[in-house]
Amino acid sequence: MKHAVRIAGIDRTFWCDENDSLLTGILKANSSGIPAGCRGGGCGVCKIQILSGEFSTGCMSGCHVSAEDKAAGKLLACRVYPRSDIELSVIGKMIRCFQKVA
Amino acid sequence: MAVTGVLRPGHAQIRVMNLEEGVRHYRDVLGLIETGRDDQGRVYLKAWDEVDHNSVILREADQAGLDFFAFKVLDDATLDKLETGLQQYGLKTERMPAGDLLETGERVRFELPSGHLIELYAHKTNIGNGNGIVNPAPWNENAEKGIAPVRMDHCLLYGPNVGEVQKIFEDVLGFQLVERTLTPDGEANIGIWLSCSNKVHDIAFVEHPEPGKLHHVSFYIDSWERILRAADIMSMNDVPVDMGPTRHGVTRGGTIYAWDPSGNRFETFMGGYIVYPDHEVITWTFEGLGEGGGLDYAHRKLHESFLTVVS
Numbered sequence: 463m464k465h466a467v468r469i470a471g472i473d474r475t476f477w478c479d480e481n482d483s484l485l486t487g488i489l490k491a492n493s494s495g496i497p498a499g500c501r502g503g504g505c506g507v508c509k510i511q512i513l514s515g516e517f518s519t520g521c522m523s524g525c526h527v528s529a530e531d532k533a534a535g536k537l538l539a540c541r542v543y544p545r546s547d548i549e550l551s552v553i554g555k556m557i558r559c560f561q562k563v564a
Numbered sequence: 565m566a567v568t569g570v571l572r573p574g575h576a577q578i579r580v581m582n583l584e585e586g587v588r589h590y591r592d593v594l595g596l597i598e599t600g601r602d603d604q605g606r607v608y609l610k611a612w613d614e615v616d617h618n619s620v621i622l623r624e625a626d627q628a629g630l631d632f633f634a635f636k637v638l639d640d641a642t643l644d645k646l647e648t649g650l651q652q653y654g655l656k657t658e659r660m661p662a663g664d665l666l667e668t669g670e671r672v673r674f675e676l677p678s679g680h681l682i683e684l685y686a687h688k689t690n691i692g693n694g695n696g697i698v699n700p701a702p703w704n705e706n707a708e709k710g711i712a713p714v715r716m717d718h719c720l721l722y723g724p725n726v727g728e729v730q731k732i733f734e735d736v737l738g739f740q741l742v743e744r745t746l747t748p749d750g751e752a753n754i755g756i757w758l759s760c761s762n763k764v765h766d767i768a769f770v771e772h773p774e775p776g777k778l779h780h781v782s783f784y785i786d787s788w789e790r791i792l793r794a795a796d797i798m799s800m801n802d803v804p805v806d807m808g809p810t811r812h813g814v815t816r817g818g819t820i821y822a823w824d825p826s827g828n829r830f831e832t833f834m835g836g837y838i839v840y841p842d843h844e845v846i847t848w849t850f851e852g853l854g855e856g857g858g859l860d861y862a863h864r865k866l867h868e869s870f871l872t873v874v875s
Binding site: 497498499500501502503504505507521522523524525526540557558559560 | 581
């Protein structure tokens with residue numbers, strides 16, 4: 463079953479199957495707005511905040527998602543599966559290498 | 565050149581967030597051989613053509629990344645000598661007891677200024693590659709299971725103080741700088757590729773603000789054709805691919821970057837070239853890494869994920 467996922471701020475909506483993660487869903491929809499990283503909950507690039515909606519989650523690296531983050535719905539899009547229509551905002555922190563010296 | 569001192573990469577302990585998912589990936593898709601499990605629950609694996617008991621150790625943890633990366637050294641005297649050298653350089657060392665890792669002797673552990681734990685050891689049980697050492701067959705059935713690399717080849721680590729790290733590897737551990745990438749102003753190295761042997765690299769580092777990060781652990785494949793076979797197997801198994809198949813300008817190696825189920829990047833790598841101690845260092849400018857094809861010679865672009873995605 464597909465659910466509508468709305469990205470606040472850029473006001474973009476895509477449809478995501480409930481068997482797909484939000485990140486897989488946006489990639490399958492050929493849309494953009496959530497940065498894609500490792501797709502396995504390890505790198506933290508696709509961090510989002512769920513503003514409304516029901517969802518389930520998979521494993522996410524503790525160095526990117528703390529217990530407080532989880533409680534606040536701050537999660538990795540590659541590990542969040544929609545159970546209803548969802549509204550989210552993108553909060554991923556992209557840390558680029560070479561920052562210090564570039 | 566006889567390889568003495570530090571011989572080769574020995575093992576990488578990788579954190580996975582679901583052990584059995586990790587084992588399925590490294591054993592059944594990548595095609596490493598499971599050689600043991602310890603009382604901490606860690607799973608030990610090796611590539612089919614490696615002779616020592618293990619080269620990849622998986623530990624279940626609540627975050628992805630690399631616990632430590634180790635090199636095998638020639639013998640106990642070499643281990644003692646290198647430990648003294650590290651201490652004289654000003655690094656703290658710690659002896660991890662024999663048996664702490666299955667079938668592995670005492671390890672000397674130290675932390676690099678990049679935040680990575682590196683280990684040296686002299687002993688690990690030789691269990692062979694299954695073909696024996698008298699009139700051996702060139703390969704066996706394990707060479708066809710999964711992607712089936714021949715060995716764990718090298719790793720690329722991201723962290724601060726790459727200049728200091730280079731000094732430690734060159735001056736204390738006897739590595740050779742094979743290739744490097746310069747900062748935009750050309751004053752320092754932001755990327756270094758180091759060899760302890762005559763392989764094109766045994767370890768590499770890229771300057772990064774967060775310490776202790778893993779970019780990838782690499783597995784060696786014999787041919788370009790088998791790189792394409794690896795790509796097929798990744799796709800058949802829904803392994804997310806980051807980049808490739810393509811060729812790196814740096815090292816000239818054929819490559820695929822992809823991610824394990826916990827988001828640790830791994831590489832299937834082939835080719836490269838042989839390096840000797842009298843070779844000159846190959847230099848890539850900052851622009852050369854991207855538009856010069858250093859990272860991706862076919863596409864001549866600096867993939868954003870190369871700069872940002874680490875575990």
